[in-house]
Amino acid sequence: MTLKKTCLFLCFFISIFSLPPTPEAAARPGFVVTVLGARGGMLDGNLSAYMIRPAGDDRAVLCDAGTAMGGLVAAGRTGALDDIAVPRGSGLTRPGYVLTHTIRAYLISHAHLDHVAGLVVASPDDSAKPIYALPATLDDLSAHLFNWRIWPNFGDRGPPPALGKYHYRALTPGRAEPVPDTAMTVTAWPLDHGGVESTAFLIAANGISVLYMGDTGPDAVEGGHRLDDLWRAIAPEVAAHRLKAIVIEASYDDTRPDRMLFGHMTPTWVAATLRDLARQAGGLESLRGLTVLIGHVKYSLAAGPAPQEAIRRDLVRDAARSGLGGVRFLIAEQGLRLTVD
Numbered sequence: 319m320t321l322k323k324t325c326l327f328l329c330f331f332i333s334i335f336s337l338p339p340t341p342e343a344a345a346r347p348g349f350v351v352t353v354l355g356a357r358g359g360m361l362d363g364n365l366s367a368y369m370i371r372p373a374g375d376d377r378a379v380l381c382d383a384g385t386a387m388g389g390l391v392a393a394g395r396t397g398a399l400d401d402i403a404v405p406r407g408s409g410l411t412r413p414g415y416v417l418t419h420t421i422r423a424y425l426i427s428h429a430h431l432d433h434v435a436g437l438v439v440a441s442p443d444d445s446a447k448p449i450y451a452l453p454a455t456l457d458d459l460s461a462h463l464f465n466w467r468i469w470p471n472f473g474d475r476g477p478p479p480a481l482g483k484y485h486y487r488a489l490t491p492g493r494a495e496p497v498p499d500t501a502m503t504v505t506a507w508p509l510d511h512g513g514v515e516s517t518a519f520l521i522a523a524n525g526i527s528v529l530y531m532g533d534t535g536p537d538a539v540e541g542g543h544r545l546d547d548l549w550r551a552i553a554p555e556v557a558a559h560r561l562k563a564i565v566i567e568a569s570y571d572d573t574r575p576d577r578m579l580f581g582h583m584t585p586t587w588v589a590a591t592l593r594d595l596a597r598q599a600g601g602l603e604s605l606r607g608l609t610v611l612i613g614h615v616k617y618s619l620a621a622g623p624a625p626q627e628a629i630r631r632d633l634v635r636d637a638a639r640s641g642l643g644g645v646r647f648l649i650a651e652q653g654l655r656l657t658v659d
C-alpha cells in the first residue's frame with residue numbers, strides 16, 4: 319500500500335470511527351444506521367441491508383434484506399450490535415434477538431434477489447412483522463417468491479394457505495405512515511431502476527430523518543423525472559437541516575458508460591443529483607453536514623484494487639468539482655454502525 323493510499327484508508331476509517339457521540343450529541347435526536355449488507359450483486363452474504371433506528375431506541379426497521387442473518391452475525395462480530403440489550407433469559411444469541419425483536423418491520427425497495435434473499439431464507443425462524451413497500455414490489459413478493467413454489471407462502475396473501483407471518487403493507491407515494499411498535503414514520507417515493515420500479519424511503523422520528531434509496535438510475539439516463547420529484551418532495555426537510563443522512567447507490571465507478579448503467583448510478587451521477595437536490599433546497603449550503611452513505615458498489619472478479627477504491631477516488635474528485643465539500647461521503651461496509659444527528 320502506498321503512503322497516499324494508506325492516508326486515504328486511514329482518513330476513511332478515522333472519519334467513521336471518530337463518531338462516538340459526545341454527551342451533548344447523545345442528548346440530541348439522532349439515527350443509528352447499521353450496515354448488514356453493503357454490496358450490489360454477486361457477493362452473497364453481503365448484499366444490500368441497512369438497519370435504521372432512532373438513537374437510544376432498540377426498535378428498528380430493516381431497509382432491504384439482501385443479506386439478513388449473515389449480516390447480523392457479521393455486525394455482531396464487529397461489535398455493531400453491542401448497544402442493543404438482550405434481555406437475560408431470552409435464550410437467543412444477540413444476532414438472533416436482533417432479527418426477531420429489534421427489527422420490527424422490513425422496508426423493501428424492490429424484489430430483485432440482492433434485496434430480498436436474506437428475508438426469504440430467514441423467514442422460517444423470523445418473527446411476525448410487516449413488510450412495507452410500494453404495491454408493485456408487494457405483488458412481486460407474493461406472486462414470485464412467497465408462493466409455495468420458490469418458497470413457502472409466509473405472506474398474508476397469494477397462493478393458499480397464506481401463513482400470514484408477514485403482513486404486506488402497501489405504501490402510497492408521498493404519504494407518511496407510522497411504523498407500528500416503533501417511533502418512526504415511513505414515506506415512500508418510486509424510483510426508476512432500468513425498467514423496474516424501485517423505492518426511496520424517508521424514515522423520520524423525533525423531528526429528524528434519514529433517506530434510504532433503493533437501486534436507481536439517473537433521470538437523464540432513465541428518461542424519467544422520479545429523482546427530480548423526490549428531491550422536490552424532500553427539499554423542505556433538507557432546507558431545514560432535518561435530513562441527516564442519505565443512503566444512495568453508486569454501483570459503478572466513473573469509467574462506466576451511461577449505456578451500460580442498467581438502472582444504476584456512478585459517483586458523477588451521485589454528485590450531479592445531489593446538486594439537483596441542493597438547487598431545490600435553496601443552495602449548496604443546505605447540504606452542509608449531510609452524511610451520504612454510498613452503497614451497492616458492485617463486487618468485481620477482477621484482480622487489483624477493490625471497486626470501492628475507485629469509487630472513493632471518483633467521489634472525492636466529483637464532490638470537489640460540484641461544490642459538495644460540505645457533504646460527508648462514506649462508503650458502506652458490512653458491520654459499520656453509524657450515528658447521525
Ligand SMILES: [Zn+2]
Pocket residue numbers: 358359366430432433533614
Ligand atoms: Zn440491487
Ligand SMILES: [Zn+2]
Pocket residue numbers: 428430511533
Ligand atoms: Zn435492483
